[in-house]
Amino acid sequence: TIAIGHLQPDTGASSHIALPLTAIENIDLNCLELFHSLESSAVTEFAHKTTGRENQRAIIISVGPNAARTLDQSVTEMTELAEAAKITVVDSFTQQRKLNPHMAIGSGKLKEIIISSMEQDVDLLIFDHDLSPTQVNNLSRQTDLKVIDRTLLILDIFARRALSREGKLKVELAQLKYRLPRISDKTTALSRLTGGIGSRGPGETTLEIDRRRIRERISKLEKKLQKMARSRTNARKKRKRNQLPLVSIVGYTNAGKSTLLNIMTRSKVFTENLPFATLDPTSRRLRLPQEQEIIITDTVGFIKKLPKDLLDAFRTTLEELREADLLLHVVDSSNSEVKEQIETVEEILRELDLDHIPILTVANKIDLVSPEIVRWLTKHYRAIPISARRAETLPPLLESIRKTLRFKPLSQNFSHSQGHSHPGPDQDKPESQKADQQKSVSPI
Ligand SMILES: Nc1nc2c(ncn2[C@@H]2O[C@H](COP(=O)(O)OP(=O)(O)OP(=O)(O)O)[C@@H](O)[C@H]2O)c(=O)[nH]1
Ligand SMILES: [Mg+2]
Structure with missing residues (x-):
């Protein structure tokens, strides 16, 4: 039997035709005509798809020497990240092996x-780890597709989500730091042809000019951001009178941090069931039972393999956590990766030098899990179970916050804030109670 097969966009038509049994010289097949008809149907189909398409279509690929389960979980997380970047995931592949450098x-x-990408009309390949420039070049040459890695995807989400000027500058900084070591000689070879006479310094190649420009922009951005951070610190110092204890919410992205802030302070910080809904820190005033007031802040979430460039860019935001008197580590109890997520957050806290601050682990979303899981979390992590969607679950948490703040030297801070303190030699010691009210304050 002779069969002809071809790949075509998903038109519903069969891509295999079995030819009737006949002697080879009698085959009635006009190849040229077939090619033309396939091509024209592919063109219309493709044009229809790309133009009428809001979201790009992608395949997620997770490779590594890890257990198959870990690779699958990575695919799940990457799919959520892709959704946050408005990408439609149509397929995924995992391969358990050492990474191939090429x-x-x-x-x-x-x-x-490649076959799946053709069949499903894919625009992008997304890898769940960082790729070297060589790997990206080789892969995109072989597949004719855009190839992006984990860091680039997360950077894209941050770029979409950044609203404040400061947030935008931080994302730009992270993007440039990511790009700097990746400007390849290959692009230079091309841009050199277009670079006009006089467009470069003596003996300097376009590659060097590009790098120099990026470095200049990076140092400019860093200066601007430092200035912004300084003015915020100063503003905080001015508000020293207002020495309320500062409680900061931290946790894995999508754990429910903003939802918790909202329910505790009756605010309306943006929340969404997708990673990285929050980038900019928000502070609110909260009155605990027994008339004590605290400032509570919500900030950007953490993720495993947090890209270093992003961590650097957001370091100033995260370092503000140092001023907290208490951290609330919000955990998504319903996530199958809850243990890994807790460990990731604890590791990042250590890396940011925050592990000396008292911390309460808060097992959120208990409305979604079995009592066994809640018991396990309370036992292993001494977690306080809550559901940020149900106000009636909050009193034990509020009580723990009150107790923890009281047990700390903070009880003295309460008296400071009542005006019994005077600026003295301890003025420069690290302040443990700098209250920050960057945004409108809504007392409960
Ligand atoms: N069922 C249930 N859903 C919750 C609970 N808490 C939060 N959610 C949902 O979880 C999703 C994420 O909540 P957010 O508050 O945006 O999470 P976040 O930790 O601030 O996330 P990022 O800012 O993206 O890092 C939202 O869809 C919330 O409605 C809860 O206790 N129960
Ligand atoms: Mg949030």
Whole structure:
């Protein structure tokens, strides 16, 4: 039997035709005509798809020497990240192997991916780890697709989500730091042709000019951001009178941090069931039972393998957490990766030098999980179970906050705030109670 097969966009038509059994010289097949008809249907189909398409279509790929389960979980998390970047995930591949320095994955797997990408009209390949410039070049040459890695995807989400001027500058800084080591000689070879006479300094290649420009922009951004951070610190110092204890909410992205802030302070910070809804810190005033007031802040969430450039760019935001008197580590109890997420957050807190601050682990979303899981979390992490969607679950948490703040030397701070303190030699010691009210304050 002779069969002809071809790949075509998903038109519903069969892509295999079995020819009637006949002697080879009698085959009635006009190849040229077939090619033309396939091509024209592909063109209309493709044009229809790309123009009428809001979201790009992607395949997620997770490779590594890790257990199959870990790879699958990575795919789940990457799919959520992709959704946050308005990308439609149509397929995923995992491969349990050491990363290949040239291509990241094996050539057999790559073939499968190419076929799937053609069948499903894919625009993007997204890898769940960072790729070297060589890997990106090789992969995009082989597949004719745009290839992006984990960091680039997260940077894209941050770029979409950044609203404040400061947030935008931080994202730009992270993007430039990511790009700097990745400007390749290959692009230079091209841009050199277009670079006009006089457009470069003596003996300087376009590559060097590009790098120099990026470095200049990076140092400018860093200066601007430092200035912004300084003026915020100063503003805080001015508000020293207002020495309320500061409680900061931290946790894995999508754990429910903003929802908790909202319900505790009756605010309306943006929340969404997608990673990185919050980038900018928000502070609110909260009155605990027994008339004590605290300032509570919500900030950007953490994620495993947090890109270093992003961590650097957001370091000033995160370092403000140092001023907290208490951290509330909000945990999504309903996530199958809850243990890994808790460990990731604890690790980042250590890295940011925040592990000396008292911390309460808060097991959120208990409305979604079985009592066994709640028991396990309370036992292993001494977590306080709550549901940020149900106000009636909050009193034990509020009581723990009150107790913890009281047990700390903070009880003295309460008297400071009542005006019994005077600026003395301890003025410069690290302040443990700098209250920050960057945004409108809504007492409960
Ligand atoms: N069922 C249930 N859903 C919750 C609970 N708390 C939060 N959510 C939902 O979880 C999703 C994420 O909540 P957010 O408050 O945006 O989470 P976040 O930690 O601020 O996330 P990022 O700012 O993106 O890092 C939202 O869809 C919330 O409605 C809860 O206790 N129960
Ligand atoms: Mg949030």
